[in-house]
Amino acid sequence: MAETLRIGVAVKHGVDVTLTRADRATGRVDLAGAPRKTSDFDKNAVEEAVRLREKHGGTVTAITVGGPAAREALREALAIGADEAVLVTAESWSTWDTRAVARLLAGAYRTLGGFDLFLVGEGSTDHFGGLVGPRMAGELGIAEVASVRKVTIEGRAVLAEKDLEKEVEVVRAKFPVVLTVGQEINTPRLPTFMANLKASKKEAKVLAPPDVGLAPDSLAPVVVVEKVAVPEIPRKQVALAGASAEEIAKGLREALRAEGLVP
Amino acid sequence: MSPERIVAVSEEPALLPDLVRVGRSVGADPSDRVVAVLLPGVPGDAADRARAAGAHEVHRLVAPASTDPHVLTSALEEVVRTLAPTLILVGSTKRGRELAGRLAGRLDLPAASGVTALRTEGGALLLDREALSGNAVATERIERRPAVLALLPGTTAPSPSVAPPGPAEDRTVAPVPPLTETVEVRAKAGGQLEIEKADRIVTIGRGLRKKEDLPLIEALARALGAEVGCTRPLAADAGWLSDDHWIGLTGHRVHPKLYVAVGVSGAVQHQVGMRSAQVVVAVNKDPNAPIFAQADYRIVGDLYQIVPALTKVFST
Ligand SMILES: Cc1cc2nc3c(=O)[nH]c(=O)nc-3n(C[C@H](O)[C@H](O)[C@H](O)COP(=O)(O)OP(=O)(O)OC[C@H]3O[C@@H](n4cnc5c(N)ncnc54)[C@H](O)[C@@H]3O)c2cc1C
Numbered sequence: 001m002a003e004t005l006r007i008g009v010a011v012k013h014g015v016d017v018t019l020t021r022a023d024r025a026t027g028r029v030d031l032a033g034a035p036r037k038t039s040d041f042d043k044n045a046v047e048e049a050v051r052l053r054e055k056h057g058g059t060v061t062a063i064t065v066g067g068p069a070a071r072e073a074l075r076e077a078l079a080i081g082a083d084e085a086v087l088v089t090a091e092s093w094s095t096w097d098t099r100a101v102a103r104l105l106a107g108a109y110r111t112l113g114g115f116d117l118f119l120v121g122e123g124s125t126d127h128f129g130g131l132v133g134p135r136m137a138g139e140l141g142i143a144e145v146a147s148v149r150k151v152t153i154e155g156r157a158v159l160a161e162k163d164l165e166k167e168v169e170v171v172r173a174k175f176p177v178v179l180t181v182g183q184e185i186n187t188p189r190l191p192t193f194m195a196n197l198k199a200s201k202k203e204a205k206v207l208a209p210p211d212v213g214l215a216p217d218s219l220a221p222v223v224v225v226e227k228v229a230v231p232e233i234p235r236k237q238v239a240l241a242g243a244s245a246e247e248i249a250k251g252l253r254e255a256l257r258a259e260g261l262v263p
Numbered sequence: 264m265s266p267e268r269i270v271a272v273s274e275e276p277a278l279l280p281d282l283v284r285v286g287r288s289v290g291a292d293p294s295d296r297v298v299a300v301l302l303p304g305v306p307g308d309a310a311d312r313a314r315a316a317g318a319h320e321v322h323r324l325v326a327p328a329s330t331d332p333h334v335l336t337s338a339l340e341e342v343v344r345t346l347a348p349t350l351i352l353v354g355s356t357k358r359g360r361e362l363a364g365r366l367a368g369r370l371d372l373p374a375a376s377g378v379t380a381l382r383t384e385g386g387a388l389l390l391d392r393e394a395l396s397g398n399a400v401a402t403e404r405i406e407r408r409p410a411v412l413a414l415l416p417g418t419t420a421p422s423p424s425v426a427p428p429g430p431a432e433d434r435t436v437a438p439v440p441p442l443t444e445t446v447e448v449r450a451k452a453g454g455q456l457e458i459e460k461a462d463r464i465v466t467i468g469r470g471l472r473k474k475e476d477l478p479l480i481e482a483l484a485r486a487l488g489a490e491v492g493c494t495r496p497l498a499a500d501a502g503w504l505s506d507d508h509w510i511g512l513t514g515h516r517v518h519p520k521l522y523v524a525v526g527v528s529g530a531v532q533h534q535v536g537m538r539s540a541q542v543v544v545a546v547n548k549d550p551n552a553p554i555f556a557q558a559d560y561r562i563v564g565d566l567y568q569i570v571p572a573l574t575k576v577f578s579t
Contacts, residue, residue: 017396017531029399098375102368126395128512129376130357131364134332138368143442144332146361159446164357169330170447177443180361182513184499222373226402228394233538236559245572248562252544253576255560259542261463261521262487262577 005058005153008115009049010105010133011042011077013070014126022230029228032094038073041121043080045181047188048151049119050081056153059083061112065104067093071204078199079191085204086112090216097221098127102135104219107212109140116175117158122147122182133180144178145171149185266294267383270348271318272339273301274362276309278354280316281419286352287317288420289381289388296320300342301431302335304328310431317423321431322346330358331441336365338436343370345434348409350388355413363413373405376413388412397512397535416459417516453505456490463489463521466510466537469496470526470547470566474503480525483570486577492517494533511536526566529554546570 016037022029049060061084062077064070074085088104096104109115120133130146137144149168150161158177162169163184191199209216238255242248256262267290271282279299286297299313303326310321324338339362343351351366353359360376367374379400380391387406393415394401458464465484471477477491484491491508498509510517512532522540527533529545529552537543537557545558546569555561562569 015395017398020395020398022399029395099367099371099373102364106368128393128396130360131367131374131376134361134364135368135374137332138336138365139371141369144361144365145443146332147357167451168449169445170449171443172446173443222405222407223375224404224406226389226404228399228401230399231538233557235543235557237555237561238559239561239563241563245564245568246576248564248569249572249576252560252562252573256521256542256544261542 003156005053005056005117006113006115007049007053007058007060008109008112008118009042009045009060009062009077009082010118010120011046011062011064011073012039012121012124013037013064013066013073014039014124017126027229027232029230031228036069036072037125038076039121039124039126041123041125041182042073043076043188044183044185045119045121046077046080046082047186048181049117051186052117052151052153053081053083058116061086061115063088063105063108065089065093065096065101074204075199076191078202079195080189081195085202086207087204088207088209088212090209090219092216092219095221096219097223098129098131098135099222100219102132102139103214104209104212105132105136106139107209107214108207109136111207111212114176116156116177118176118178120178120180122180130180133178137178140178142176142178143173144180145173146180148179148181151179151181151185265349265386266290266292266296267350268346268348269295269297269350269352270342270346271297271299271313272351272353272362273299273305273309273313274335274359275354275356275416276305278356278414278416279309280312281416282352282354282414283313283316283318284420284422285381285414285418286350287423289350289383298322298346298348300324300339302338303436314429315422320429322434323431325433325435326438329441330445331443332361332365333442334439335362336369337439339366340369341436343409350409351411353411353413355415359413363411367411372409372411373407374411374413375403375405378412378414379418381412381414393535396532397538398531415516417518451506453507456505456507458490458492458507458510459515459517461490461517461519463487464492464510464517464519464540465489465523465525466492466494466527467497467525468494468527471497471503474501476567477503479567479570479574483523483525483574483577486574487521487523489521489523494527494530524554524558525570527554528552529557
C-alpha cells in the first residue's frame, strides 16, 4: 500500500532587513510600513519540500500566516513548485506574536488533515527567533528535528542531519515530523517565466482563525513589542591613505599604537 | 507582587552559571529563588558551578540521558508542574531555542529567544532581543507567567556576593518514550577554535579569489597575534574554512579588541556578529562597501597589495 506523501511547508512574508531604515533622531525602526519579502530560509524549506515530492511523489502545501500581502510568499512557493497554497489571515494579523503564528500553523495543520512532513525555516529573516517550528510541533505533540541540513525519506520516516554548533547529529524520526531547515540545505531554484505565470494564476485557500479552531481573542500577543531600535555604535571612520601600500600600513600601525593595540 | 521563582536549565552546561547570574539579577529580592535544573547526563561539576554562580537550589533530573526534544521537554514540563517557576531560562543555542519553543508550545507559555538583557517592571518582564537579523534590538514586554526565555550566549550579570550553600537534590522524572532516535553523532571538522573568545580577529570575505590565497590572510593574522575569521560564503558555500571561523547571525558573535575585515562587504547578517568589536579596521577595494560605515579605520584598496604590506609592517 503506497500512501501519498503529504508535505506541508510554512512560509513567512517578513520585513526585508536589508531595506529597513532607522529614524536618525530616535534610532527607532518603523516596521509597520517596512518593505517585505519572503523569508530566505522559507524558500529553502519550499525547495526541499518540492525536491522530496519530485523524488517520492505526493503533494506540497504552502501555508502562510499573515496579511493580504503575504500572498506574495505563497506565489513564490507555488512558482518554486508547491501544489497548493493556504493563507491564514484576519484583520488583527499584524499583532500576532510567535505564539499566535505557531498556534495558527498547528490549527491549519489539523484542519487540512495533517501532514507526514512539515517544513519550516529555522529562523525568519526578520525575527530570527527559531521558535515557530518547535513550538508548532509542541502544540501538536509530534516529533521535530531542528536545524536540518540534509534529509532523506526512508519508508514512513525521515533520516535528518541536525547541524549543531559543534557536531552533526543524525536523527531518525517517524512521520509525522516537523523539520526546521537552514540555508545550507539547498539552493532554491529560480522559477521559470512559465512557472511564475502559472503561480500568479493559482488561487490560495483562505482560512480565518475560527476555521482552524481558534477564537480570534485567543491570539492576542503575550510577547508585546515595545520598540525596535538600531543601537548606535560610534566608529571613528578615519580614512587611511598613502602613496603606497606600505605607507598605508605604517599609518595603520601608528593608529593601532595610539589605540594601545600594538607595541 | 509575588516572589520570582526562576529555573535555569543546563541544556548547555557551560552557559548555566550565566543563566543563574541573570536569574539572580532579575530575582534580586530576598524572597526570590533561583533554581538550577540539571538535565539527565549533565556532568556533576555543573552543580557546583551553578551554586558558585548563586543558585539557591540545584535539582538533578534523574532519567536516562537523551537528546530527544520530546523527552527533554517532557522532563521540563514536570519541572514546571512541580516547581511552579515564574521564569524558565535556557541558552539561546540551537538546542536551547528548540527546547524553549517546544516547551512553550506544550504548555502554551510566552517565549522569546536571542535575549540580551532582562529586567522586571512591576510584575512584568522586559527584555531586549536581537531583531531584524541582529541589525536592531527589540524591547519586548511579557506580562503572562511563567515565560520561557533563551538568553544569547555571553549575556550575564555580576555574581551575587553570597552563594547559598546546600546539596544538589535528585529528582526522578517519569520516563517517556522518545519521538526521535539518534543514529549517529559526528564532530564537525575544525571545531577547536573558540573564536567568540578571541581578542583579535582578521576576517576574510569573498574578496579572496581562491583558497590557495588563504596563507596571505593567515600570515597577517599571525603578525597581529589574531585568529582567522570568515564570512558565511567562505565557510558554508566554498568550505575553505570550517564553521568555527564563521562570524555573523548564523555563525559566531565575537567581541574582540581588534577586528580586521578584509574583502568583506559588511552585510547586515555579518555585522551582527562583529558589532561589539572595540576597534574595527576594514580593507576593501570598493569605497562604498557597507563595512566602511562600521569601521574605525578604513583602507580603500586591493587586499592583494594591502595585506602583504600590513603583514610586513606588523611583523617588524
Ligand atoms: C538569513 C541569513 C543569514 C546569514 N548569516 C550570515 C552570517 O552569519 N555571516 C555572514 O558573513 N554572512 C551571512 N549571511 C550572508 C550575508 O548576507 C552576505 O551574503 C555575506 O556576508 C557576504 O560575504 P562577503 O562579504 O564575504 O562577500 P561579498 O558580499 O561578495 O563581499 C566581498 C567584498 O570583497 C570586496 N573585494 C573583492 N575583491 C577585493 C580585493 N581584491 N581587495 C579588497 N576587497 C575586495 C568587494 O568589494 C566586496 O565588498 C546571511 C544571509 C542570510 C540571508
